[in-house]
Amino acid sequence: MNTLPPLNTLRAFDAAARHGSFSRAADALNVTHGAVSKQIASLEAFLGVTVFERTAHGLEPTEAGAVLAPIVAEALDAMAEGVRRVRRSATPSTLTISVLPSFAAHWLIHRMPRFLDRHPEIDVRFFTTRRVVDLTKEDVDLAIRYGLGDWPGVHAECFMRETLTPVYAPALAALHPELEPTDLLRFTIHSHHTDASNWKLWRIGMGLPDSDLPPVAVYDDTALAMQAVLGGQGVILGRSPLITDALAAGRLVRLSEVDIPSAESDYLVCLERHRARPAIKAFRDWLIEEAGLH
Template sequence: MRRLPPLNALRAFEAAARHMSFNKAAEELNVTPAAISQQIRAVENIAGVKLFRRLTRSLLLTDAGQFALPAMTEGLDRLAEGYRAMRRQEEAGVLTVSVAPSLGAKWLVPRLERFRARHPEFDIRIDASDRLVDFHRGDVDLAIRSGAGEYEGLTAHCLMSEFAAPVCSPALMQDAQPLRQPADLRHHTLLHSQWRMQHAFAPNWRMWLKAAGLTDIDAEHGPRFSEDNLVVQAAIAGQGVALVGKAVAAADLRAGLLVHPFGPPTRESHAYCYYVVYPEADADRPKVRAFTDWVLEEAKETEPS
């Protein structure tokens, strides 16, 4: 714990000692000479020493003042250097986006080139993580998360509605026990996303089977994976039937690597939402605004599919 007088008081002392003038210090800091004098008295009272000898037409530093000045000047210079480094980070346009790994790999990353073409001034960083983001500690500018959208102190835009539906390899449609209707799932392995089983808002096999009226199928049995993209890969390999969102499965469905075994899913069932989230105070930052506008446009264009 650093025991220091107020920073403004230290700045007043350093400027006055460097110029040997309250008036010149006041001009540099854009305050009145009386304010400089008041700040210096505050430092003297806290430290318990005199820093200046106030003569009729001049100032003289005391021994304590002379000893402190070089360290104070160096310290304030280092603070200014740190502030310039922060500004360089902002001006360099480094934009860090935290996104859930599956959505990042399957939906966001394939589209990033369009953002870079529109905003070459920003150097984007992708942090693929499901961990909670503390925007006040670290360098994440925005996060994309699924959830309820109620985040205290944060602005949240619904990026796109999402719904979960069964997907599998086309090979399972020609299996000895082909998938034709939901009841056929009793003959196949269910592939599970661990995170779906841990969050109330996320559709999982337990919810899906209950909605389908299938009470004789074990909704807990089968391999479990930490991320949806791992479940998708297992489904592509023919290891079972996965329950995943459209954003994660869309590219593989278009490529024919996956199919919906029970026909096109409806939008109304098993729905939730992805959100773009950032601190309320950052709404007008150019890079935050640019990415938010772009990613919402991307989601709007792909939403109908």
């Protein structure tokens, strides 16, 4: 006698339990609402009990459903992790790295040829996203993150401290060759949404009055703010690794010699059990070396 229901019925049940809705479960599974409903009906027929009931608050698990939900979730997660481990063992020299688009575009990509020349046996795949990926559930080996290093359930190693300083493009400088810090008030500030406190610290460091900033264009992606400033549209409080190459190439100009330390740093993040993997260790060693040259 088969003691397990079909896998698709359990996947549909898990998605519905997680999302509290057949419609949202269908979106998560990329199927129709009717397909989810049919799979749940099939599961209930197999079990001989109902697993969900509709209430004024939406879809709620029955007593039987509440017992089953965490067991199914844990089993599906375990199967997914098993598949990931087998895939990784089949291609041990492939690294998938999650990284912020801004850090990838303005620091990492230009340096990667040195890593690939040193380790031609390692294939690298980049997953650029502003989202903090779940390394326990997603097919990602490493993450390069900007923050305080306090992400739970992972090993995080700081490889670079950052400073912040205002910069602008030569096209803007050509129009104002005698630019002074107080002239910030003439131009649009291009800013990440977390930059307000850093601008305040920089003004204090310059001895400038703690007054309101000029018009501010706020972005959720630093890469977009950088593009605006490189196009001569204003000023940005530049993160040191993101502006180093552009300053050296003359594509950006410092507003002053005053830097302030960033409260956040750059971290290499992986699961503790993966730290000893040769490809991860090779990338970690190279990254720290490169950061030391920064």
